[in-house]
Amino acid sequence: MPMTVKERDQYENLKADWPVYDCSYDPDREHPFRAVPLADRNTELAADSPAELRALVRADHAARIQGTGR
Numbered sequence: 001m002p003m004t005v006k007e008r009d010q011y012e013n014l015k016a017d018w019p020v021y022d023c024s025y026d027p028d029r030e031h032p033f034r035a036v037p038l039a040d041r042n043t044e045l046a047a048d049s050p051a052e053l054r055a056l057v058r059a060d061h062a063a064r065i066q067g068t069g070r
Helices: 005-017 050-067
Strands: 021-025 033-037 045-047
Touching: 005 021, 005 050, 033 050, 045 050
Parallel strands: none
Antiparallel strands: 021 033, 033 045
């Protein structure tokens, strides 16, 4: 299913806010919104909406920051 206007706005904001993640959208996937941390290409976050993906990215980023002792 194609993105709604609201989803497109959320998705574009997500990409702009989190340039350290490679974000993609594929409507043919079960979870069409994906983000891969540039620092760890083996990790893939997947969600059904940009809002859900933003929450995953924020949690992933927080865990990475805590893991580095910052």
